[in-house]
Amino acid sequence: MNNDDRVVQRTRRRFLVETAALAGAAGMGLALDAAPAPATPASMHTAIRKVVGEAPLNKGKLKIDVPALIENGNAVPLTVSCESPMTESDHVKAIHVFTEKNPQPNVIGAQLGPRAGRASVSTRIRLADTQKIVALAQMSDGSFWSDEVEVVVTLAACLEGT
Amino acid sequence: MIAAAALFLIALASAGTAGSAEIPLAERKSDYEFMGRETRAMQDDDTANPATLWVLDGETLWQRKDGSAGKSCGDCHGDARTSMKGVATRYPAFDAARGRPVNLEERINICRAEKQQATPLPFESKELLALAAYVGRQSRGMPIEITEDARIKPFLQAGRDMFTERQGQLNLSCAQCHDDNWGQKLAGAPIPQGHPTGYPLYRLEWQTLGSLQRRLRNCLFGIRAVSYPYGAPELVNLELYLMWRARGMPLETPAVRP
Amino acid sequence: MARALINAPAKAKRGEVIEIKTLISHVMETGFRPDNAGKPIPRDIITDFICKYNGEEIFRAELFPAIAANPFLTFFTVATESGTLNFEWTGDNGFSATESVNITVE
Numbered sequence: 001m002n003n004d005d006r007v008v009q010r011t012r013r014r015f016l017v018e019t020a021a022l023a024g025a026a027g028m029g030l031a032l033d034a035a036p037a038p039a040t041p042a043s044m045h046t047a048i049r050k051v052v053g054e055a056p057l058n059k060g061k062l063k064i065d066v067p068a069l070i071e072n073g074n075a076v077p078l079t080v081s082c083e084s085p086m087t088e089s090d091h092v093k094a095i096h097v098f099t100e101k102n103p104q105p106n107v108i109g110a111q112l113g114p115r116a117g118r119a120s121v122s123t124r125i126r127l128a129d130t131q132k133i134v135a136l137a138q139m140s141d142g143s144f145w146s147d148e149v150e151v152v153v154t155l156a157a158c159l160e161g162t
Numbered sequence: 163m164i165a166a167a168a169l170f171l172i173a174l175a176s177a178g179t180a181g182s183a184e185i186p187l188a189e190r191k192s193d194y195e196f197m198g199r200e201t202r203a204m205q206d207d208d209t210a211n212p213a214t215l216w217v218l219d220g221e222t223l224w225q226r227k228d229g230s231a232g233k234s235c236g237d238c239h240g241d242a243r244t245s246m247k248g249v250a251t252r253y254p255a256f257d258a259a260r261g262r263p264v265n266l267e268e269r270i271n272i273c274r275a276e277k278q279q280a281t282p283l284p285f286e287s288k289e290l291l292a293l294a295a296y297v298g299r300q301s302r303g304m305p306i307e308i309t310e311d312a313r314i315k316p317f318l319q320a321g322r323d324m325f326t327e328r329q330g331q332l333n334l335s336c337a338q339c340h341d342d343n344w345g346q347k348l349a350g351a352p353i354p355q356g357h358p359t360g361y362p363l364y365r366l367e368w369q370t371l372g373s374l375q376r377r378l379r380n381c382l383f384g385i386r387a388v389s390y391p392y393g394a395p396e397l398v399n400l401e402l403y404l405m406w407r408a409r410g411m412p413l414e415t416p417a418v419r420p
Numbered sequence: 421m422a423r424a425l426i427n428a429p430a431k432a433k434r435g436e437v438i439e440i441k442t443l444i445s446h447v448m449e450t451g452f453r454p455d456n457a458g459k460p461i462p463r464d465i466i467t468d469f470i471c472k473y474n475g476e477e478i479f480r481a482e483l484f485p486a487i488a489a490n491p492f493l494t495f496f497t498v499a500t501e502s503g504t505l506n507f508e509w510t511g512d513n514g515f516s517a518t519e520s521v522n523i524t525v526e
Binding site: 074075076099102103104106107108109110111112113115116117118119120121122123124125126127 | 437438450452473476478479480481482483484485486487488489491492493494495496497498500
């Protein structure tokens with residue numbers, strides 16, 4: 001299988017940005033066989049609203065742990081943890097993660113519950129560019145808490161080819 | 163950012179050829195030390211290191227009977243944890259029958275052809291990488307042991323020449339970056355010394371496990387020089403020189419790199 | 421079946437919060453990468469992961485293309501009783517993989 005070629009990636013980004021402009025601010029999809037426009041802050045907010053509805057996002061309780069300077073956007077370690085006693089009556093039901101500038105805003109949606117013991121999920125994600133990551137936690141009482149971080153993604157110095 | 167990198171490279175390209183000096187042995191650092199904390203943590207934890215998946219596959223392949231001889235690696239070599247201990251630290255190694263050094267992947271294929279009567283595994287195939295990772299893993303922590311003897315001397319010199327000679331459109335030598343300017347930044351990323359202490363390794367850029375030859379081919383592409391096909395003697399000579407340059411440094415196979 | 425690696429304690433005390441680490445081999449093709457002709461390589465990802473403890477679901481995650489290749493996922497659970505932890509990954513193109521480990525809780 002071919003691997004990410006930075007020249008191709010940059011060309012693709014330019015293509016996506018240009019076609020996104022053509023497709024309009026709503027970030028609507030293009031022809032079926034073309035790649036969708038990259039996520040914009042607007043599409044990230046739409047994806048977030050799909051999860052939380054009209055509920056407000058409270059700041060606090062949730063913490064995103066990610067390197068501030070990322071050596072390679074292909075595999076970025078990410079931990080999202082939320083303060084909570086994790087009891088039947090007071091626990092984290094779900095943790096969701098979103099990005100601002102990836103081609104698609106959703107990253108992961110994890111369902112927890114009182115059996116989790118600790119509300120903390122770790123994984124490795126892809127980041128297409130320097131951007132904002134937003135995480136939110138849905139609590140058993142229906143409230144939503146969020147955190148966001150800005151990260152810088154560096155590209156490999158030399159083009160690799162294959 | 164790319165413009166800055168280009169200027170740096172142009173500066174290197176036009177600088178005089180006044181002797182690239184080898185890094186003094188005591189000043190050598192593994193490329194591990196140039197990585198960020200989180201990438202190092204990925205390598206240090208076998209349960210998080212993606213390369214472990216290949217090591218596990220290698221363990222399975224070690225026991226799989228193959229070829230018309232119907233033998234597995236284990237049938238001759240027994241438990242790899244004992245029989246393969248130290249082996250990867252000595253490769254590339256001189257092969258008397260072929261009169262030249264061969265790397266570990268080639269050695270595995272020679273065994274397959276001669277002892278198992280099995281077809282060689284393609285270079286960079288999942289299976290060959292898994293076996294190389296499994297064998298390499300058995301030497302983790304042990305010092306690299308390429309000793310200069312009369313037989314490998316000409317090949318070592320050929321590898322050294324390739325490392326120190328300017329080549330490609332940018333007229334750059336490996337030594338100019340990795341001997342003379344290690345530690346400095348190129349387009350935001352630190353230039354490592356370039357020791358192959360952890361191959362085959364999981365490169366985040368590749369999103370998969372890959373061999374030293376893959377990395378070398380990519381380096382050559384990066385400096386816009388003529389590359390070589392997998393298995394080319396030029397690449398084996400360069401591997402030999404690089405492992406010799408890293409002699410005494412502990413093997414980290416299978417490593418993680420950005 | 422894709423190679424999977426589970427790291428969970430073999431033994432735990434009742435009520436102890438334990439960490440479970442999972443790693444599975446999968447290319448996680450995003451669907452956004454172009455091939456040499458410029459056409460996007462079709463998406464091929466793991467979309468769902470479920471962990472069950474003695475048959476009861478204790479953790480579930482929906483994965484998207486932004487999850488890195490060879491997905492690594494860790495989470496916690498309370499060690500309630502001895503038994504089996506089952507793991508199931510499903511995804512595009514009928515992808516399915518399962519793994520299980522035993523746990524002794526005293």
